Amino acid sequence: MEPVISVEGLRKDFGDTTALAGIDLSVRRGSVLGLLGPNGSGKTTTVRILSTLLRPDAGRASVLGHDVVADAAAVRRVVGLTGQYAAVDDALSGVENLRLIARLLDMSRGQARARADELVERFGLADAAKRRVKTYSGGMRRRLDLAASLVGTPDVLFLDEPTTGLDPRHRNEVWDQVRTLAAEGTTVLLTTQYLEEADQLAEDLVVLDHGRVIATGTPASLKTEVGGQLLHVRPLFRTDVGAVATLLGELTDEAPAIDPSGELTVAGSPQLLQAVGARLGVPIAELGLRLPSLDDVFLTLTGRPADETTEEVPA
């Protein structure tokens, strides 16, 4: 089955800075692809090229078979975009924003009104529909922004860090909307720097770093790639960290990783868990086995945590 989004050798430079150093990716119909990476890794540049807002310097990208450069107008007919900053008009009300987009998409007045009413209902904005967007909370603006990108019922939806800056409750609301859309058959390309978000929403992941694809796969396959289960222990008292580290060292012939919260991690197994449980002589807050998180994946792939603020991409 031909991919809905197909990207080959995509490259973009901004002056001396390379934003994309030649990336390839493809997105299956009806799937959610997570584009994961720290700030400056090239996620937004990719989305802007795919939504025809930027021209690539080299390489090829197409959406539903339409080339994003040669056939940009056709691409604009089938995609919706929700950017990092809510692209809605503060001075208009919620429904007016949606009606404006509907009219620009060549719907009649009646159709525009019906579509706007339907969307405010769906996104829980009916009560605030007639209020100016200026008075909306951050979460409401994001939902309106998402609604605005859905006015034309796009086959492909680009979400550029859709939950950045939202509190957990609003983040969950956006997640639910994305899941619903995917279930309805919309193909979604989502960028995020939150590993949890990628884990929650995406079936396939592409990990970007410094404008290059450093890994692809499903969340599960990436976790497996990093290794098997991990055993983690957190003593109740920080003063016991040394003693626990010594014990783990004796049992595994390996020095455990110790994170700033005082949690110790080593490659683990149920046998090891039992052994540790039997020999720990200090009170512990946490002890268990887990699959590596995407945080672990990122650390393994790049040698640094995902949330570490990176400098702009070096030239």
Add this chain to the structure above:
Amino acid sequence: MTTTAPAPTPVREPLPRTGARHGPLRHAMTLAWRGVVKTIHSPEALIDVTLQPVIFLLLFVYVFGGAIAGDTSAYLQFAVPGVLVQTVVFASGGTGTALADDLHTGIFDRFRSLPIPRSAPLLGAITADIGRYATSGVIMLVFGTILGFRTSAGPLAIVASLAIVMALAFALCWVFTALAMVVKEPRSVQGMGALISLPLTFGSNVFVPASTMPSWLQGWVNVNPVSKTADAVRGLLLGGPVAGPATTALLWAAGIAVVFTPLAVFLYRRRT
């Protein structure tokens, strides 16, 4: 994958199209509607084209008028056509600031990702603003009349005088639009716009007759499009030569528009 699709055809009809009119300007008109609705929602945004010119008129007539013309009511006759032009020049500067604001908030990204002509948002914003300018022109004339301004002109001449002012405003708003595309930061657009609009309005015969100025300044004042437009408006409203200044004023407007419209559109496209 169990399903096989031969070609990447859209799952759904991309866009409902029935009942829609088509035409190159339709999208621009929809975006002009946005400008009008915005104004209705926040009438305070009209201050620069309503209250501000009223204050200018009061200030010049009653504070400076006596000193300039020896008599405030005589000066009122001179000042109303001038402030009419000055107001609209200032208001066209507001077009640039508003566009810079739009570019800043990301809503232009949304417009650019829609299947509409790339110039539609620009054209729409300017069309809506022409409406604002016309409002300010009418307010100026009404308020001037309340203060005692009297015109000998008939309705046709009044409409013609407003039309000449609109022509200048339309031309100048492309200058400020081009500026907004280069400068980007809304505050800076406002500041740099003032560097254009202040010499244009104060370096003209809008408030003071050119004959009282030093000759080097008269050189500028006498070719300034704002002076020519003010002359034409005075000719139409108060009597006096019309054809000469009106022709020069309209040629100025056409010249500015011919240079700055393509430039603004070019700069706007380059940003996209």
